[in-house]
Amino acid sequence: MRPLSPATSSSALLNAHKSRLSRQLSLIIRGILVVVFVFVYFYTVPMIKQKVFEIERNSSRLALNNVFEIANRMYAGVEEYRQQALDNHKGQLKLVVNLAETFLRSHFQEAAKNGIPLQQARQTAFSYLRNFTFGNQDYIWVVDHNIQVLSHPDPRFHQDARIKPGDDIQPILESVVRQAMHDGEGYYHYKWSRIAGAESLDKVSFVRDYPEWGFVIGSGVYLDDLEAEVRLRREQALTDLRHALQEIKVAKTGYMYVFDSNGHMLIHPNDNLDGVTFTTLKNPITQQPINQELMKVADTGKELNYRWDKPDDPGNYAYDKLSLVRYIKGFDWYICSSVYLDELQSSSELLSSRIMVLAGLTMLATLLISSFLVNRITRPLEQLASTALKVQGGDLSARTGIQRDDEIGILASSIDAMVQRLRNNIETLDAQVKQRTEELLATNARAQRMSAVGQLAGGLAHDFNNLLSIIVGNLIVAREHYSANDPELDKLLSPAERAARRGADITHRLLAFSRRQPLQPEIVSVNAVMAEVLELLHSAFSGPYRLHYRPQQHPELAWANVDPGHLENALVNLGLNARDAMQDGGTLTYSWKLCDITRPIEQRFDETVPPGRYIEIGVADTGSGFSQSALEQAFEPFFSTKQGSNNSGLGLSMVYGFVKQSFGYIQLGNPPQGGAMIRLLLPASSAPANPDLSDDDSGRGPELAPGGxxxxxxxxxxxxxxxxxxxxxxxxxxxxxxxxxxxxxxxxxxxxxxxxxxxxxxxxxxxxxxxxxxxxxxxxxxxxxxxxxxxxxxxxxxxxxxxxxxxxxxxxxxxxxxxxxxxxxxxxxxxxxxxxxxxxxxxxxxxxxx
Known part of the structure; x- marks a missing residue:
C-alpha cells in the first residue's frame, strides 16, 4: 500500500475532527448556563428574598427611630418655650411694678407741690392703680406692712380693706408681704383666685417693698395662662409631626400613627380612626384591647404580631401585621409603625420572580448569541486550521481565502502575510518573532504583575481599613471604660492599639500604591511645600549629611493641583530613602522647574508623557545609586534593599501610587556624576484667585457645641x-x-x-x-x-x-x-x-x- 503524503494526511485529519470545536463550545456554553441557572435558583434567589425581607423590616424600625428622635426634639423645644414664656412674664411683671412706682412718685411729688395732703394723694393714686389692667386681666395691688389692702381691683377690698383674722387669704398675703419686706423684692409663688372667681389657681407675682411709704407693690400672672400658651405650642408640634408622618411610607401601604395613654388617636392616616378613642378595638387573636398591647411593647425593641383587616377588605381580620412602638413620656405620646407582613414579603417575592425571568431571558439570549458566534468563529477557524495544516505539510503557497474586517479577518490576513514572509526568509522571521515575543512577554508579565498586586493591595487595604476602624474604635472605648479600674488591662490594650495603628499606616501605603487612597487635592504652592519638607528633614540631615534646595525659577510660578499632605509625605519619604542610601554621609538636593512639553516623551519616564505644562521636582543624592534590580522592581510593594524588620518596602511604591493618582509621571536614574536622581512630573496649575481664604487645617476650629x-x-x-x-x-x-x-x-x-x-x-x-x-x-x-x-x-x-x-x-x-x-x-x-x-x-x- 502506498503511504499518504503529508498534505493528504493533514486533510484526512481535518475531516475526521471537523465540527468538533463547534460541538465542544456549544456543550460548554450550555453546561455553564445550566449551572448558573441552578445556582441562581437554589442559592441566590432564597438569599435575596431573605435579605430584602430583612431590609424592608429594618427600614420600618429605622424610620420609627428617626421619627422618635424628631418628636423628642419637639418636646425639648416645648419645654424650652415654657421656660422662656415664664421668664418673659416675669420681666413684664417687674416692668409693671416699675411703672407703678414711677407713677406714685410723680403723683406724690405733684400733690406735695400743690399742697394736697398725702393721705388724699394716696387715695387718688390707689384708685388709679385699681383700674389699671394688662395681659389677661392682670392687675396691680398694694398692701401696707400691716397687711391692709390699699389698692386691689377685687370689690372685696374696696370698702373695708383690712383682712380679718381667720380669712383664708390672710396667711397668703402676710407670707408674701413679710418675704418682700425681708428680701426687698422678689418673685413669689402662691395660690389666688381670679376676680369674681372661686377656684384658687397657681400664681406668680413680683413684689417690691417701699419702706419710705410703708407698703409693698405687687403684680402677678396666673400660671394657667402660661399653660394655655404652652398647649398651643404643643398642638403646633403635633401638627408638625402630622405633616412629617404624611411623607413617611413603610413598604407599600404601611404607615405611622400616634396615640396617648388614654387610647385617644392623635394622628392616623385613616380618617375613620384619626381623632377617635380606640380602646374598644381588640386584637382578634388575644381578644385584648389593641392599645394596651401596643403600650406593653413600647421601647422593648420587640414587635407586636397581630391580625387586622385591610382598607379594601374591611371587617376581615385575617391579615398578619407587625408594629413597633416608641413612647415619649413628656408628651404622653406612643409613636407606632404598622405594616402588613405580606407587603414586607411581596418586595422579596417580586424581586425573586423578576430575577428568575431575567435569568431565563438571559439564558435564551445567550444561547442564541452563542450559537451564532460559535458558527461565525468556528467556520473561519476551520479554514485557518486547514491552511495551517497545509503549511505544516510544507505547502507555503496555501492561503486562508478569508476576507473580513473583524479580528478573525485580521488574523487571517496576518497568517497569509506570515506565510508569505516565511517563503521569503523563514529563518530571519523566526529569529525576529522569537526576540519580539520575549520582549512582549517580559513587558506584559511585569505590567500584569503590577496591576494584579495593585488590585489585590487596594482591595485588602479597603477591607482592612474598615476592620481597623472597628478594632481601634472599640479598643479606645475599652480603655476609656475599663483601664482606669484595671491597670493590667491597659498594658494589654496599649500594644494592641499601637499595632492596629501600625496596620492602618501599612494599609494607607498599600492604598497609595494601588492608587485608591482618598485624596483632597487643592491648588498649592510647590515652593511652600518644599519649605515644609526642608523643615521636617532639618534635624535628620546634620553632621556628615547636607540638605540643599535649588529652585530654578521664581517661587510664585510653582502651583500644582495636588493633595498637599500626600505630596509632602512623598518628598519626605524620598529624602529619608536618600539619607539611608548615603551611609557615610553626603548631600541631598531638592529642586523644581516649570516645563512646557510640546511633544510626547516616550523613554525617560514610567509612561509616555503627553504634551502640556508640568512642574518637575527633582530629588538627587550623592549615594550609591540604584542597582539594576532596584530600577526594575523599585515601585513594587514590599521590595526593599534595606535590612531590618522595621522596613515595610512600601516607600517608593507609595510615592509611585500618589504620583499616578495625581496624573503625574516618575523617573528613576543614576546621573553620570554619581548618586541617584528621582524626578516627579506633576501637572502645573494657575495660582488660586483667593489664596488667603482657606482656613488653617493644622489648628482646631471653634469648640464643638453639644446637642447637634x-x-x-x-x-x-x-x-x-x-x-x-x-x-x-x-x-x-x-x-x-x-x-x-x-x-x-x-x-x-x-x-x-x-x-x-x-x-x-x-x-x-x-x-x-x-x-x-x-x-x-x-x-x-x-x-x-x-x-x-x-x-x-x-x-x-x-x-x-x-x-x-x-x-x-x-x-x-x-x-x-x-x-x-x-x-x-x-x-x-x-x-x-x-x-x-x-x-x-x-x-x-x-x-x-x-
Whole structure:
C-alpha cells in the first residue's frame, strides 16, 4: 500500500475532527448556563428574598427611630418655650411694678407741690392703680406692712380693706408681704383666685417693698395662662409631626400613627380612626384591647404580631401585621409603625420572580448569541486550521481565502502575510518573532504583575481599613471604660492599639500604591511645600549629611493641583530613602522647574508623557545609586534593599501610587556624576484667585457645641456603630442611613420644613445606592449651606479619577469639605468636625464681605 503524503494526511485529519470545536463550545456554553441557572435558583434567589425581607423590616424600625428622635426634639423645644414664656412674664411683671412706682412718685411729688395732703394723694393714686389692667386681666395691688389692702381691683377690698383674722387669704398675703419686706423684692409663688372667681389657681407675682411709704407693690400672672400658651405650642408640634408622618411610607401601604395613654388617636392616616378613642378595638387573636398591647411593647425593641383587616377588605381580620412602638413620656405620646407582613414579603417575592425571568431571558439570549458566534468563529477557524495544516505539510503557497474586517479577518490576513514572509526568509522571521515575543512577554508579565498586586493591595487595604476602624474604635472605648479600674488591662490594650495603628499606616501605603487612597487635592504652592519638607528633614540631615534646595525659577510660578499632605509625605519619604542610601554621609538636593512639553516623551519616564505644562521636582543624592534590580522592581510593594524588620518596602511604591493618582509621571536614574536622581512630573496649575481664604487645617476650629443633630451614612454596620458611639460621646444626636438612597430620603424629611434642622453630616465616600458620599454632600450643601459636612474614607473606587475632575456638579470641589481618613478615634473625629465648622464659618464670612 502506498503511504499518504503529508498534505493528504493533514486533510484526512481535518475531516475526521471537523465540527468538533463547534460541538465542544456549544456543550460548554450550555453546561455553564445550566449551572448558573441552578445556582441562581437554589442559592441566590432564597438569599435575596431573605435579605430584602430583612431590609424592608429594618427600614420600618429605622424610620420609627428617626421619627422618635424628631418628636423628642419637639418636646425639648416645648419645654424650652415654657421656660422662656415664664421668664418673659416675669420681666413684664417687674416692668409693671416699675411703672407703678414711677407713677406714685410723680403723683406724690405733684400733690406735695400743690399742697394736697398725702393721705388724699394716696387715695387718688390707689384708685388709679385699681383700674389699671394688662395681659389677661392682670392687675396691680398694694398692701401696707400691716397687711391692709390699699389698692386691689377685687370689690372685696374696696370698702373695708383690712383682712380679718381667720380669712383664708390672710396667711397668703402676710407670707408674701413679710418675704418682700425681708428680701426687698422678689418673685413669689402662691395660690389666688381670679376676680369674681372661686377656684384658687397657681400664681406668680413680683413684689417690691417701699419702706419710705410703708407698703409693698405687687403684680402677678396666673400660671394657667402660661399653660394655655404652652398647649398651643404643643398642638403646633403635633401638627408638625402630622405633616412629617404624611411623607413617611413603610413598604407599600404601611404607615405611622400616634396615640396617648388614654387610647385617644392623635394622628392616623385613616380618617375613620384619626381623632377617635380606640380602646374598644381588640386584637382578634388575644381578644385584648389593641392599645394596651401596643403600650406593653413600647421601647422593648420587640414587635407586636397581630391580625387586622385591610382598607379594601374591611371587617376581615385575617391579615398578619407587625408594629413597633416608641413612647415619649413628656408628651404622653406612643409613636407606632404598622405594616402588613405580606407587603414586607411581596418586595422579596417580586424581586425573586423578576430575577428568575431575567435569568431565563438571559439564558435564551445567550444561547442564541452563542450559537451564532460559535458558527461565525468556528467556520473561519476551520479554514485557518486547514491552511495551517497545509503549511505544516510544507505547502507555503496555501492561503486562508478569508476576507473580513473583524479580528478573525485580521488574523487571517496576518497568517497569509506570515506565510508569505516565511517563503521569503523563514529563518530571519523566526529569529525576529522569537526576540519580539520575549520582549512582549517580559513587558506584559511585569505590567500584569503590577496591576494584579495593585488590585489585590487596594482591595485588602479597603477591607482592612474598615476592620481597623472597628478594632481601634472599640479598643479606645475599652480603655476609656475599663483601664482606669484595671491597670493590667491597659498594658494589654496599649500594644494592641499601637499595632492596629501600625496596620492602618501599612494599609494607607498599600492604598497609595494601588492608587485608591482618598485624596483632597487643592491648588498649592510647590515652593511652600518644599519649605515644609526642608523643615521636617532639618534635624535628620546634620553632621556628615547636607540638605540643599535649588529652585530654578521664581517661587510664585510653582502651583500644582495636588493633595498637599500626600505630596509632602512623598518628598519626605524620598529624602529619608536618600539619607539611608548615603551611609557615610553626603548631600541631598531638592529642586523644581516649570516645563512646557510640546511633544510626547516616550523613554525617560514610567509612561509616555503627553504634551502640556508640568512642574518637575527633582530629588538627587550623592549615594550609591540604584542597582539594576532596584530600577526594575523599585515601585513594587514590599521590595526593599534595606535590612531590618522595621522596613515595610512600601516607600517608593507609595510615592509611585500618589504620583499616578495625581496624573503625574516618575523617573528613576543614576546621573553620570554619581548618586541617584528621582524626578516627579506633576501637572502645573494657575495660582488660586483667593489664596488667603482657606482656613488653617493644622489648628482646631471653634469648640464643638453639644446637642447637634448629625446624619451618619455608613454601609458597614459595625463601623457605623463605632462612629455613632463617638458622636454620641461628643454630645451629638445621630440619625443613621446605610446607603445613599436612604440618606437622601432622610434629608428630604428633615430639611423639607426647616433647612437648619440638621447640624451636619458624617458620610463615607464609598456607599451603596445611586448617590455616593460626595454627591450626597453636594446635595446637602445646596439645601443647607450652613451644614457641617465631614467625609470619611480609606479607599476610592476609581484609581484614575479624583474629585473635581469631571463635569458632574457633585464632583466639583467644595472648599468647606473636610476629609477624614479611616481608621480614626473620637479626638480625631472631633478635630475634623471643628475644622469643617471653621471652614463653613470662614466661607460665609468671606461671602458676606464680598
Amino acid at each position: 443633630l448629625y446624619l451618619l451614612v455608613e454601609d458597614n454596620p459595625d463601623v457605623r456603630a463605632v462612629i455613632r458611639k463617638q458622636l454620641t460621646d461628643l454630645g451629638q444626636h445621630v440619625v443613621e442611613a446605610a446607603d445613599g438612597d436612604e440618606a437622601q430620603t432622610l434629608l428630604d424629611g428633615l430639611l423639607e420644613h426647616n433647612p437648619t434642622a440638621l447640624t451636619g453630616m458624617v458620610s463615607d465616600i464609598m456607599i451603596p445606592g445611586s448617590m455616593n458620599g460626595r454627591k450626597l454632600a453636594a446635595t446637602l450643601r445646596r439645601r443647607a449651606p450652613a451644614a457641617v459636612i465631614l467625609l470619611v474614607s480609606g479607599y476610592t473606587d476609581d484609581p484614575t479619577a479624583r474629585p473635581g475632575s469631571g463635569n458632574d456638579p457633585a464632583d466639583q470641589q467644595d472648599p468647606m469639605l473636610v476629609l477624614l481618613r479611616k481608621p480614626f478615634d473620637r479626638q480625631q473625629l472631633e478635630q475634623a468636625l471643628e475644622r469643617a465648622s471653621a471652614r463653613v464659618r470662614l466661607h460665609h464670612q468671606h461671602r458676606s464681605l464680598t
